[in-house]
Amino acid sequence: MELGSPALTSLAADWRRTLFPDASNATFADGYAQAVTFGLLMARAQGIILSDGLDRASRALRQTNLLIGTALRVLTDDVDNQATLETSLRTLTRVLDVVHWPTISRGDPEAWLYFYELFLSVYDNALRKKTGSYYTPPEIVTAMVRLVDEALRDGRRFGVAEGLASPDVTLADPAMGTGTFLLGVIQRIADRIETDQGEGAVPGAIRAALARIIGFEIQFGPFAVAQLRIAAEVVELVKADTADREHVALRLFLTDTLGNPNEEHEYIPYGLSPLAESRRSADRIKRTEPITVVIGNPPYKNNAEGRGGWIESGTGNTVVPLAEWQPPRGWRVGAHAKHLRNLYVYFWRWATWKVFGGSIITPEAPPVTPRQGVVCFITVAGFLNGPGFQKMRADLRRDTDEIWVIDCSPEGHQPPVASRVFQAVQQPVCIVLAVRLANCDPAMPARVRFRSLPAGRREDKFAAISAVTLDSEGWIDCPSDWRAAFLPASTGEWAAFPALDDFFIYNGSGVMPGRTWVIAPDAESLRRRWDRLVRERDPERKELLFHPHMPRGELGDRHTTKVPSENLRGCESRMVPVASDIGPVVAPIRYGFRSFDRQWIIPDYRLLNRPNPTIWERRSARQIYLTALMAHSPTSGPAITFTHLIPDLHHYKGSFGGRAFPLWADAAATEPNVRPVLLIRLSETYGREVTAEDVVAYLAAIAANPAYTARFAPDLVQPGLRIPLTVDPALFDEAVQLGREVIWLHTFGERFVDAAAGRPAGPPRLAQSPPRIPAAGEIPSRPEHMPDTISYDATNRYLRIGGGHIDNVPPAVWAYEVSGKHVLTQWFSYRRRNRERPQIGDKRPPSPLGDIQPAGWPADYTTELLNVLHVLARLVLLEPDQADLLDRICAAPTLNEEVLRPD
Numbered sequence: 083m084e085l086g087s088p089a090l091t092s093l094a095a096d097w098r099r100t101l102f103p104d105a106s107n108a109t110f111a112d113g114y115a116q117a118v119t120f121g122l123l124m125a126r127a128q129g130i131i132l133s134d135g136l137d138r139a140s141r142a143l144r145q146t147n148l149l150i151g152t153a154l155r156v157l158t159d160d161v162d163n164q165a166t167l168e169t170s171l172r173t174l175t176r177v178l179d180v181v182h183w184p185t186i187s188r189g190d191p192e193a194w195l196y197f198y199e200l201f202l203s204v205y206d207n208a209l210r211k212k213t214g215s216y217y218t219p220p221e222i223v224t225a226m227v228r229l230v231d232e233a234l235r236d237g238r239r240f241g242v243a244e245g246l247a248s249p250d251v252t253l254a255d256p257a258m259g260t261g262t263f264l265l266g267v268i269q270r271i272a273d274r275i276e277t278d279q280g281e282g283a284v285p286g287a288i289r290a291a292l293a294r295i296i297g298f299e300i301q302f303g304p305f306a307v308a309q310l311r312i313a314a315e316v317v318e319l320v321k322a323d324t325a326d327r328e329h330v331a332l333r334l335f336l337t338d339t340l341g342n343p344n345e346e347h348e349y350i351p352y353g354l355s356p357l358a359e360s361r362r363s364a365d366r367i368k369r370t371e372p373i374t375v376v377i378g379n380p381p382y383k384n385n386a387e388g389r390g391g392w393i394e395s396g397t398g399n400t401v402v403p404l405a406e407w408q409p410p411r412g413w414r415v416g417a418h419a420k421h422l423r424n425l426y427v428y429f430w431r432w433a434t435w436k437v438f439g440g441s442i443i444t445p446e447a448p449p450v451t452p453r454q455g456v457v458c459f460i461t462v463a464g465f466l467n468g469p470g471f472q473k474m475r476a477d478l479r480r481d482t483d484e485i486w487v488i489d490c491s492p493e494g495h496q497p498p499v500a501s502r503v504f505q506a507v508q509q510p511v512c513i514v515l516a517v518r519l520a521n522c523d524p525a526m527p528a529r530v531r532f533r534s535l536p537a538g539r540r541e542d543k544f545a546a547i548s549a550v551t552l553d554s555e556g557w558i559d560c561p562s563d564w565r566a567a568f569l570p571a572s573t574g575e576w577a578a579f580p581a582l583d584d585f586f587i588y589n590g591s592g593v594m595p596g597r598t599w600v601i602a603p604d605a606e607s608l609r610r611r612w613d614r615l616v617r618e619r620d621p622e623r624k625e626l627l628f629h630p631h632m633p634r635g636e637l638g639d640r641h642t643t644k645v646p647s648e649n650l651r652g653c654e655s656r657m658v659p660v661a662s663d664i665g666p667v668v669a670p671i672r673y674g675f676r677s678f679d680r681q682w683i684i685p686d687y688r689l690l691n692r693p694n695p696t697i698w699e700r701r702s703a704r705q706i707y708l709t710a711l712m713a714h715s716p717t718s719g720p721a722i723t724f725t726h727l728i729p730d731l732h733h734y735k736g737s738f739g740g741r742a743f744p745l746w747a748d749a750a751a752t753e754p755n756v757r758p759v760l761l762i763r764l765s766e767t768y769g770r771e772v773t774a775e776d777v778v779a780y781l782a783a784i785a786a787n788p789a790y791t792a793r794f795a796p797d798l799v800q801p802g803l804r805i806p807l808t809v810d811p812a813l814f815d816e817a818v819q820l821g822r823e824v825i826w827l828h829t830f831g832e833r834f835v836d837a838a839a840g841r842p843a844g845p846p847r848l849a850q851s852p853p854r855i856p857a858a859g860e861i862p863s864r865p866e867h868m869p870d871t872i873s874y875d876a877t878n879r880y881l882r883i884g885g886g887h888i889d890n891v892p893p894a895v896w897a898y899e900v901s902g903k904h905v906l907t908q909w910f911s912y913r914r915r916n917r918e919r920p921q922i923g924d925k926r927p928p929s930p931l932g933d934i935q936p937a938g939w940p941a942d943y944t945t946e947l948l949n950v951l952h953v954l955a956r957l958v959l960l961e962p963d964q965a966d967l968l969d970r971i972c973a974a975p976t977l978n979e980e981v982l983r984p985d
């Protein structure tokens with residue numbers, strides 16, 4: 083991209099040297115355009131008329147001593163620039179001149195706060211996600227600032243009577259966005275000084291505090307907004323008159339917080355010296371200035387490998403800060419450690435390095451000696467219990483004395499929008515406050531306390547957090563093991579039950595195809611999609627249809643010209659690249675796409691990003707897979723489900739992956755995948771031989787059961803299923819009988835077939851009041867009437883599918899859920915006329931091959947829908963028996979974890 087003017091080109095070069103070495107011309111142009119636009123907008127908010135000339139606006143802004151004035155000055159000082167950008171500037175001026183800020187803000191003083199987030203979501207949602215720009219509601223900020231102030235003032239902790247107002251306290255927000263936390267801090271100081279010393283003491287206290295309040299931000303837009311908001315507030319509080327304003331010095335810096343603080347910047351660039359100075363001062367602070375409090379809401383972005391700057395890669399002469407949180411090999415959590423590559427983790431690492439000190443040596447400063455201080459962040463909650471974060475938790479326990487955790491999302495994943503603290507963030511979020519006192523003993527793990535805000539509306543959460551103090555009622559202690567989760571310990575019976583994953587030798591991921599067109603509810607569409615791909619002669623178009631995985635913009639390991647090196651066991655082998663394959667499709671097979679949703683897949687190694695060869699090696703006519711969430715907890719419905727088909731990665735609930743636990747460890751179905759020690763102990767306990775099939779059936783009776791999920795909901799705040807295992811042989815046998823029927827139902831009559839026991843081969847049928855399609859309810863098959871809606875008529879117990887309907891559908895069948903996923907709606911969503919999925923964020927649209935689908939409603943769909951209705955109805959009938967059995971098992975003695983310990 084050409085910038086078009088020598089002045090702009092040199093400015094871009096300077097910008098790179100000064101601030102962001104990796105910025106492309108496009109990134110520069112974007113940042114610069116944001117700076118100018120926001121500068122002009124802010125000029126308007128202050129009532130400055132733009133059509134009077136940009137130089138006047140720039141002069142007026144410069145009077146406020148804000149960095150934004152520098153950006154505008156480059157524009158206005160250089161006639162060449164103005165000429166280059168004339169058309170854009172004229173339009174911008176015309177548009178912005180009619181901006182009436184009081185109307186836009188509707189008098190809301192917080193209007194600026196969300197303005198930038200809203201702007202980004204419309205202007206560039208990818209940039210918003212890349213920079214993790216989600217801004218914190220003031221109610222949360224106020225509470226976090228108050229809790230930090232409380233820790234500082236508390237005599238048993240820091241004992242600094244003036245708290246945040248103390249001359250000994252330096253505070254930084256390393257990702258300040260539009261400055262909400264710093265404003266919260268300034269307001270807190272003003273309020274406390276006014277209460278304690280009187281209104282007249284406020285200006286002096288604020289002036290003094292400004293020397294100790296620091297903000298970093300990487301994007302020009304929010305930075306400009308932060309400067310404006312904070313300057314306006316400070317001017318008000320210190321009662322500065324116009325002449326005095328220039329001397330209200332704010333310590334806000336445009337910088338990459340995670341960048342290398344040791345880099346030398348000798349070059350003083352043209353026109354940008356204030357920016358160069360900003361970067362230099364920020365580096366100096368990072369290297370040498372002790373900071374007592376780091377507070378804020380750092381960005382979140384997973385898969386952020388390579389974006390953690392100095393924290394992630396270090397420089398030649400320092401330890402790599404993030405590496406200290408890498409779990410040692412012997413802990414065997416290697417695969418999970420990838421979750422450390424998230425922006426918020428980099429910021430946690432930066433903050434703990436900066437506040438608590440540690441082993442990292444910088445050239446200019448002596449080894450950072452451990453110091454006292456506070457880190458308080460609101461972030462996504464993965465690190466509270468993720469296995470990959472064990473070393474991070476151990477280090478936090480070692481380097482601090484007390485840690486408080488406030489779970490803001492007790493609803494779990496993808497909660498209703500009205501319940502979210504950040505409306506655009508689907509993941510659970512938490513506030514964590516970590517305090518290190520002067521005499522912190524590294525041999526003593528910190529005391530970790532936990533509480534949840536109430537589930538439900540965000541307003542209720544705001545009200546609840548406003549009453550929380552560090553020592554109020556309701557905190558629950560967490561375990562003190564170094565690596566344990568920052569979550570309450572499982573208590574009582576639950577903690578003693580053996581864990582589900584300890585029942586099995588192996589568990590693995592289901593298939594992660596990486597492209598949706600290789601799966602369909604009917605095999606014919608897959609054939610047609612493949613044929614279309616083969617017919618395509620244009621290589622580029624063919625690649626587009628194939629839809630390769632594109633990590634970092636490059637072709638991944640599945641694409642049309644890739645020469646395959648493997649194939650899937652038991653499936654036809656095609657050892658030529660897709661591009662030169664003119665044969666028919668590798669014959670589709672049935673696929674366990676979702677719980678109760680059997681679809682078809684092309685079992686072709688070349689088309690599946692991560693097929694997981696192990697589950698293909700074990701495929702057989704006797705295999706059964708139990709699927710369950712692993713890193714998350716189920717919230718409703720059965721906690722586990724079963725399929726006899728190769729399962730999808732998201733088989734259990736359609737999102738959040740999970741694990742598949744096969745019954746057999748080999749394709750011959752002779753080697754059980756259940757741990758031998760368990761089979762031996764159970765055989766001893768019950769006085770009869772216990773088989774792997776018995777164990778899996780027992781698991782089905784206990785946990786493929788909504789009563790299980792409801793009963794143990796309080797224990798399931800921490801992911802990981804545990805199984806009450808009875809010592810009573812009669813109860814065990816009862817469960818096995820019940821569980822065989824559950825699995826027979828989940829596998830649509832394909833496994834645990836025993837006609838004598840009422841489980842004949844083939845799709846299960848409900849004997850009484852079965853679902854039926856009456857003559858008037860025919861589901862229209864013609865393309866023009868292809869159903870697009872599903873609904874339930876509770877009065878008539880009808881399930882409506884487009885213009886047709888099915889009789890005898892009980893309300894509980896319609897309501898059937900698997901961890902919050904409504905089974906029938908989800909099943910239908912893959913078969914309806916319009917199957918488009920909402921495009922989440924900046925994801926690439928799927929391959930057009932996915933548009934190839936049946937024109938009308940095939941009879942097969944109706945058949946399968948009736949199969950699903952029969953299965954669900956029979957499962958619902960079993961639920962009371964399962965609930966009753968679970969009650970009786972939990973009321974009687976159970977085996978504890980020891981049962982799985984090898985001698």
Ligand SMILES: C[S@@+](CC[C@H](N)C(=O)[O-])C[C@H]1O[C@@H](n2cnc3c(N)ncnc32)[C@H](O)[C@@H]1O
Nearest residue numbers: 214216217218257258259299300338339379381
């Ligand atoms: C989640 S927002 C929070 C902003 C603010 N603390 C709040 O809560 O309203 C994170 C901010 O961090 C900024 N940011 C992202 N990466 C950064 C980096 N490496 N250095 C400094 N700021 C960064 C983003 O531009 C964004 O404004």
